[in-house]
Amino acid sequence: MSQLVLEARNIVRDYHLSGGLFNKARTVHAVKGVSFSVEKGKTLAIVGESGCGKSTLARIITLIDPATSGELLIDGNKVDIGKETLTTEMRRKVQIVFQNPYGSLNPRQKIGDVLGEPLLINTGVPASERRDRAMKMLLKVGLEEKHFNRYPHMFSGGQRQRIAIARALMLNPSLLVLDEPVSALDLSVQAQVLNLLADLQDEFQLTYVFISHDLSVVRYIADDVMVMYYGEAVEYGSRDEVFSNPQHSYTKTLFAATPRADVESIKARLAKKKAA
Ligand SMILES: Nc1ncnc2c1ncn2[C@@H]1O[C@H](COP(=O)(O)OP(=O)(O)OP(=O)(O)O)[C@@H](O)[C@H]1O
Numbered sequence: 001m002s003q004l005v006l007e008a009r010n011i012v013r014d015y016h017l018s019g020g021l022f023n024k025a026r027t028v029h030a031v032k033g034v035s036f037s038v039e040k041g042k043t044l045a046i047v048g049e050s051g052c053g054k055s056t057l058a059r060i061i062t063l064i065d066p067a068t069s070g071e072l073l074i075d076g077n078k079v080d081i082g083k084e085t086l087t088t089e090m091r092r093k094v095q096i097v098f099q100n101p102y103g104s105l106n107p108r109q110k111i112g113d114v115l116g117e118p119l120l121i122n123t124g125v126p127a128s129e130r131r132d133r134a135m136k137m138l139l140k141v142g143l144e145e146k147h148f149n150r151y152p153h154m155f156s157g158g159q160r161q162r163i164a165i166a167r168a169l170m171l172n173p174s175l176l177v178l179d180e181p182v183s184a185l186d187l188s189v190q191a192q193v194l195n196l197l198a199d200l201q202d203e204f205q206l207t208y209v210f211i212s213h214d215l216s217v218v219r220y221i222a223d224d225v226m227v228m229y230y231g232e233a234v235e236y237g238s239r240d241e242v243f244s245n246p247q248h249s250y251t252k253t254l255f256a257a258t259p260r261a262d263v264e265s266i267k268a269r270l271a272k273k274k275a276a
Pocket residue numbers: 015017028029030048049050051052053054055056057
C-alpha cells in the first residue's frame with residue numbers, strides 16, 4: 001500500500017512588509033492556499049518562474065519558515081507549522097539541498113567532518129561510528145576515500161553538490177527537498193547529479209520534493225508535477241498528464257517557451273539511463 005510521506009493542505013504564506021518613508025505598508029501573498037502530497041519513494045516537482053512562491057514553499061516544508069495557515073503532515077504526523085520552534089526529531093525528518101552548496105559548507109571544515117557533523121549534533125553516535133558512516137556515505141555519492149580529508153574549495157561544483165546530498169542523507173530523513181539542485185551546474189554534470197539522485201532514490205526509497213524552473217530537468221526526474229503561478233498551484237498531476245495535456249494557459253506558455261534542445265537532451269539522458 002502506498003504511504004504518504006508528505007501531505008500539505010491549503011498552505012498559505014503572507015509576508016507583511018512595513019512601509020517606509022515613500023511607500024505604504026503592504027502584504028505579499030507568496031503562497032495562496034496550496035495542497036499536495038508525495039508518496040514514499042516518489043518525486044514531486046514544483047515548477048514555476050521566479051517569484052511564484054516555490055522557495056517559500058520549500059522553506060515551509062523544510063520547517064525553516066512558518067506558514068501563515070494550513071496543515072502539514074510528515075509521515076502522517078501533524079506539524080505545528082505556525083511555530084518557529086519544532087522538535088529536533090521533526091527537523092531531522094526533512095532535509096534540504098540548495099542550489100549553491102558552497103554557501104552552506106564551512107570552508108575550514110574537512111569533508112569527513114562536514115558529513116559527521118549532523119550525527120555529532122543530533123545523535124549520541126561515538127566518533128568511530130560517525131567516521132565509518134561518513135565514509136560510507138561519501139562513497140555512496142560517488143566520491144572517494146581520499147576526499148575525506150579535503151576542504152570544500154578543493155572540489156568542483158558537481159562534487160560539492162554530491163557532498164551536500166551526502167550531508168542531507170546522514171540522518172536518514174523521510175523527505176529530501178531539493179531546491180534547484182542542478183541549476184548552477186553544466187549540462188553534463190547536471191545529468192550525473194540527476195542520475196545519482198535517481199539511484200539513491202531507488203536504493204533507499206527516498207522521497208523528493210524537487211523545486212525547479214527547468215522543465216527538461218523536471219521531465220526527467222518527476223513522478224508528479226505541480227506548476228505554480230503567482231502563489232497558486234495552477235496545475236497538479238502526474239508528469240505524463242501535465243506534460244502531454246497542460247490545462248492552464250500559463251503552463252502552455254511555459255512549455256512552449258522550453259527550448260527544443262533541452263527536450264532533446266533530456267530524451268537522450270533518459271534513453272542512456274534505460275540502456276544502462
Ligand atoms: N522574506 C520575505 N519577505 C517579503 N517577501 C518575500 C520574502 N520571501 C519571499 N517574498 C516574496 O514572496 C514571493 C514569492 O517568493 P519566492 O522566493 O518563494 O519565489 P520563487 O518562485 O522561489 O522565486 P525564486 O526562484 O526567484 O527564488 C515573491 O513576491 C517574493 O518577493
